Amino acid sequence: MSTIPFLLMRSADRFSTRPALSEPLADDKMATLTYQELREQVQLFAGYLQQQNLTKGQRVMIWSASCSNWLVAYFGSLLVGLVVVPLDVNTKEDFLQRLVEITDATFLITTHKNYTSLRSNSLPFIDIDALPTAPLDTAQLPKIEEQDLAELVFTSGTTGQPKGVMLSHQNIVSNAMASVEVVQITSRDRLLSILPLSHMLEMTIEIAILYAGASVVYARSLSPDTLFKLLVTQSITGMVLVPQALQLFMNGIEREVRRQKREKQWALLHKVAGRLPFFLRRYLFSTVHKRFGGHFNFFVSGGAHLPPALGYAWERMGFRVLQGYGATECSPVISVNPRHDHTIESVGKALPGVEVRIGEDNEIEVRGPNVALGYWNNPEATAAAFRNGWYATGDLGYLDKQHNLYLKGRKKNLIVLANGMNVYPEDIENVLQQQPMVKEAVVFGLNEKDQGSTVHAVLLLEDANQGKAAVQGANKSLASHQQIKGFTVWPEEDFPRTHTLKVKRPDVLDTLSELRQSGKARP
Template identity: 35%
Template sequence: LGLETLGMARGSRVAILAESRPDWVFGDLAILAAGAVTVPIYPTVSAEQVATILADSGAMICIASTPEQLAKVLAAESRCPSLATAVTMFDAPAATGRLGVVSLKDVAARGHKRITDGWGVAREFHDRAKTVVASDLATIIYTSGSSGEPKGVMLTHANIVANLRGIEQVLSLNERDTGLSFLPICHAFERTTIYVYLTNGVSVVFAESIDTLPRDLLIVRPTVMSGVPRVYEKMLDRILERGRAETGIRRAVFNLAIAIARARGASIPDGKPAPLWTRFGYPICQRLVYSKVAENLGGRIRFTVSGSAPLREDVGRLFFGMGLHILEGYGLTETSPVLTVNPPGQIRFGSVGPPLPNVELKIAEDGEILAKGPNVMMGYFNQPAATAAAMADGWFHTGDVGRIDAEGYLHITDRKKEIIVTSGGKKVAPQPIEAALRGQSMIAEALVIGERQRFPAVLILPRWNALAAALGTAPPADNAGREALAARPEARALIQSAIDAVNAPLAHFEKLKAFAVIVEDFSIKGGELTPTLKVKRRVVEQRYADKIADIYRA
């Protein structure tokens, strides 16, 4: 009701430029109930990108969370003729230009006043909300652009509801559950997760930030949550680091617990009994190790969901062996977003699960995954040519390559656009190789390169603590120390040994023939990661173009 006093009406575009918080959800639901259209904008994007999205979407209102975000909105004023008002989640400063500036608190007060001035206003609003139809546009989500330029994905109310109904047929949630939200709500994955929570009576609690997640897990004690592979990998790294720091009998018990968990994770999900030897040590490991892992996650987790990027199979299996079930799924913004998910009790590691009951998948001749269903987008905003290309022959072309096994489970091979073609015409899928490299104890990040080159190679970001420990030296304190450590022949030998282990099962043309070490950690702020922690391949390649050139000159 308050937003309507600012001119919001059916079909109006309203942007939200904010970090994840309850106000984000309140604003979104208010916009949707009025028949208007929510335009999420990541708070991590630049002022230039904010202006581009506001201008392209034709947003008339933008809700900003902080003075920093408001500054981006005000800087976009000259490029956005449709933009009339900025709404702040803090006390609004005085307007200095064409744009009106008002606080969310004041907007809420306006809505409350309309109700107290006449109860008929509230009834009229509810009546208008009932006129919102399934085919109405609900949101325009601009893709984060890990490869290529962002496009505005148009999703209708019908798209979103169809996805919720499909998910609910696979995952059982109820009012006794508590969900912890820590991913950006701007992303379709987390936004849909929250919708699923709300429609099933789940209590939703927001983490302060992804950095405070270990603390927030202990406070909130969630029963369910969604995450991305990088989060689970970091959780596992912390567990293993703590275990390696133990000595004597504690270290021996920890090593036994990891061995048993790996053995159970390698057998039980595949329908095989756990090896006989694991059954004797499991009870004591459960009491001394696995229960402590569960307690560090709050002690009540029933299952977690992983999406947005491929989950390393060894990570999923090891957590399974310790009692934490990670259900890997797959989808895209264009599909609202979920297409597949591993059902509880029927996990197939290495796959992203079977399609939801209301989703149809098939594999094209070139291996591309094609999707059809009521959750598939209306199209790309203001981009009819891109829409036609993506929806050719009535199927949505995902841009991902994969296969469907005999049980109907989907296996992702790679992004179609990220397949590396060497100068000899050989095709190399980088993601499985990179995942295997990240599974090595000395390697934190890996980026396979080799497009139109004689052979594939790799950029390596080491795990500095592990590398230093293996060499019996202190971890480097800064980038200069990292450079010095990486230059030591014995350090390069350890990294090469890890690469050799990954190379062993690969075809000759897939083997990594050279590597270069990089010392800067990947981050969202640095521009190497998307808001959902996926590596921006092209950004990294451009940033380290000189190192790549040196590899192939040599």
């Protein structure tokens, strides 16, 4: 095991002239840093920080969209013993200021535009687009230990006390190295980065990529045209994303199929492909593979539930979909499906060195070198979640005889009916999303007068008049205790989402309550 800066220096020695990070410039050209150039820039920025008379363990915030300089600032900060507090680019000022007070941060690394937008500039500013440099005195670098704090990752809630997950160098390094082993990332891989580096899945995978000597390509825009252009011109082999992004890619492909009026041929190809060996499927769908650049091999999907039908559709086309499961408190990967032997319905086996068990009430518990040190200055929350070395995830699930892990949903989302039966909202959402008229669905347990808790669906539809048909279709496939008793058509174009496109369930529930109280809910 080692520290995060050590991993970078090791890779710079091994892969010196190979490309490490690439990103588009304004003129459509690409700026690329080799491993050696990345190390040099990290050391120069670390030299500047060294001159600021900082002490080991002080906190520095990074508030920016993903880019090469994000990682330069990250590695440079860790090299001089600082702790990085990553902020999502869409973080609101009131939340940012709360974290400044909680962490007693020393610097804010962000864009000039972000900094000047703040009403209160309480932190010294470092421009991420023009990182300052100075010679590094390696003899004066502090000794970094594996158990030293590397990151403080905060929940983004706007109410209550934000919880800062304390991740050590060992937590993140162990997770990155184990991920490389299971996902089988090699130095030949080039991964397109579309998730924010403030998200631990993206951060850990990028450290894994650099450990393996592979390359990261940043997308400055998430428009389909931009992404497809990068996929082709940069010979991308893989991508880490959330299921919603995987669905958006599929929607674009199917729109083109409908435009060309080739729906019957498309359905036939999928029927045939399911009976073929995997390596032959890409030839049936050569047009799609060409759109992805011809070198693309795999997606890693995490952060939310992957509808099995969506995963199987991509695999029929010859694209591996490796579903993973994690939590920020686990750095974040807990389990992932291996490249060549997996079941779409499962989130895979625990990473090497990580233990998973099913505790009371079917809650998933995790133990291993990736489990966080606890919550920043919050002993009560730490004691509640971290027990005798095990982290209680708050997720429900089970293990099969082959030790594959399956998720049943969040413990706090579980619906307990008046008769004592348990209903998992995610099971019902999955069935609803198989209805052709349903774009997405969120299911809650609502208390209806004297009936106790009943199953209620909030539907995002192509046609607002199709709600009843969607519920009737879903109920035919659901058990008697899972039956949907009521529904509301979502009145907007999309659900409120996090920066990783996950539906904000509390926000949906708040709006649903307002609609029901005002009588504006549309059944």
